[in-house]
Amino acid sequence: MTTTHAPRTRFINANVIDTRQGKVLADQQVRIQDGRIVALGAGPLEGEDDQVIDLEGRYLMPGLVDSHVHVTAITPNFALLETLSPFYVGAKSSELLKDMLMRGFTSVRDAGGADHGLANAVEEDSLIGPRLLYAGRALSQTGGHGDMRGPGQQTFEGCFCCSGLGRVCDGVSEVRRAARDEIRKGATQLKIMASGGVSSPTDRIDSTQFSLEEIDAIVEEATAANIHTMAHAYTARAINRLIPRGVKTIEHGNLMDEESCRLFLEHDAYLTPTLSTYDALAREGVEAGMAPHLQQKVYDVLDAGAKALEMAQRHGVKMLYGSDLLGRMQCHQLNEFLLRKDVVPADDLIRAATCNAADAYGNRGDFGEVIPGARGDLIVLRDNPLDDISVLTQPDQQLLMIMKGGKIYKNTL
Structure with missing residues (x-):
């Protein structure tokens, strides 16, 4: 499997999943440097040497x-x-x-x-x-x-x-x-x-x-x-x-x-x-x-x-x-998502698999969120898992990119 590592990566036109609030932040840019998220915002982010990845409205969330x-x-x-x-x-x-x-x-x-x-x-x-x-x-x-x-x-x-x-x-x-x-x-x-x-x-x-x-x-x-x-x-x-x-x-x-x-x-x-x-x-x-x-x-x-x-x-x-x-x-x-979905809403399920874990381990802000300072552990999905949690259970069809620590391990964009 081929992996690629750029010291600086910038995602543009991203629909970012805010895991804590359970909502989508539309049309965002996210900048990764040295394995960490360093900036997030709706406006252009500086970075002349960035590898720019245009998500074209696809959904970016924490791994x-x-x-x-x-x-x-x-x-x-x-x-x-x-x-x-x-x-x-x-x-x-x-x-x-x-x-x-x-x-x-x-x-x-x-x-x-x-x-x-x-x-x-x-x-x-x-x-x-x-x-x-x-x-x-x-x-x-x-x-x-x-x-x-x-x-x-x-x-x-x-x-x-x-x-x-x-x-x-x-x-x-x-x-x-x-x-x-x-x-x-x-x-x-x-x-x-x-x-x-x-x-x-x-x-x-x-x-x-x-x-x-x-x-x-x-x-x-x-x-x-x-x-x-x-x-x-x-x-x-x-x-x-x-x-x-x-x-x-x-x-x-x-x-x-x-x-x-x-x-x-x-x-x-x-x-x-x-x-x-x-x-x-x-x-x-x-x-x-x-x-x-x-x-x-x-x-x-x-x-x-x-x-x-x-x-x-x-x-x-x-x-x-x-x-x-x-x-x-x-x-x-991934079947755990399907077994819980009739009881637990999608936003709570996503929290369980992201920011709740960081909180429980004593690592709040280190992973599980797309925020400055967090690890560059990110995935890109074709559709919105807040609308349909089964999106997360279809990696072959839905999971377009996997990044861990700023390194890309899968990219089918």
């Missing part, structure tokens, strides 16, 4: 952000994943990363598995993909959502330093050490496995995981490092003990309740629904490599996810866009 991915989850069989060569997993991950960028995602937040090596390779353009924010290994208690040993397994054939998504730690001292270790390795956020899950063999969906003291220790270490925490949690019982302790984003949340919504608002926390992964797992999980007995756990949360989405939208809970897809099912990454 999309997926706040829950697993770029190293090349299979939904996590026990198998932990036995694979990390070189093989990295090679296969490169394909997943490139496909994400080609769908318009210029930033993704990895929820367990990716590390500084992959993030650096993307930053250097050794791998083509979205900017990668990574949690390193998700923190899990013994027998928790990150422990892939079966109930009769006495030994572990893989190792917790290879290609898995999580690491097991128990007790305040261990979780504190594990949190510090992931921070040492450059984690941009910490991931807590705080309830049971679908893909783990020995826990129950409705279980809570980690003691309050352990959770406090993890959040304290993240806060000390000026990064945020994200927590895997399904039930209201799990969610409602996490948010007051400073966890910034709740992943999934399918079985939340009204009290959960109140806590989200009170503590300025964010919900990341991941409807697309349950839809995909129910339809093709076993064919994609998931064990049949684990696929059955999907149905415990499948229908509840839509109800939780409606509840969150009704209460005004701020949400992020998350797909959480595994293996070959990652091709359905």
